Amino acid sequence: MKKSLLVFIVAGLLILGVVIWITTSSTILKEVDFLHLGIITALIAFAIFFGIKRFKSEKRKEPVEDEMSKKIVQKTAAISYYFSLYLWVFIIFIKDRISIKMDTEEWIGTGILGMSIFFAITWVFFYFKGIKNDE
């Protein structure tokens, strides 16, 4: 129960953070902010899906994590880290070449959100494709 509850707590904190960000923001939200909001919403949806999956496993009295799920997370972490390096290189390349002006914090936020999206996409890919040791 504790492990699936943790996922919901993290998702709840993320929602709380977004609410505080929007309510305390003195300026009108820019295009980039809407992009960030969209990504954060997708991540919250992913976290809730993950939490429900874990909760169902606990209800069925199955282990929340087993060797396959751990292997999927390990491979996901490795592959998404590899792609994240390219993402940061791309961000460094593009930051002075586009018309949208963003400060350093916004670029870092975009990079971190991009990394999270890579992780989520890679996890979904391996979750449906499966993992074979001999590949």
Add this chain to the structure above:
Amino acid sequence: MTNRIKEFRARHNITQEELAQKVNVRRETIVFLEKNKYNPSLKLAHDLAVVFKISIEDLFLFDDEIK
């Protein structure tokens, strides 16, 4: 590598959920194993063989054996 988990599970008349509980993994892992989308660890292969009371070689077939 392929396996005969589905065949032996049918022979023993046990569900994927029951098998998952016996070897202490998630039901999804059994689904992936039966679809040949996951190669188990030696420990899990051993546990599965013990449940079906057969040897690991009878449960898992390697490519060179199939040919």
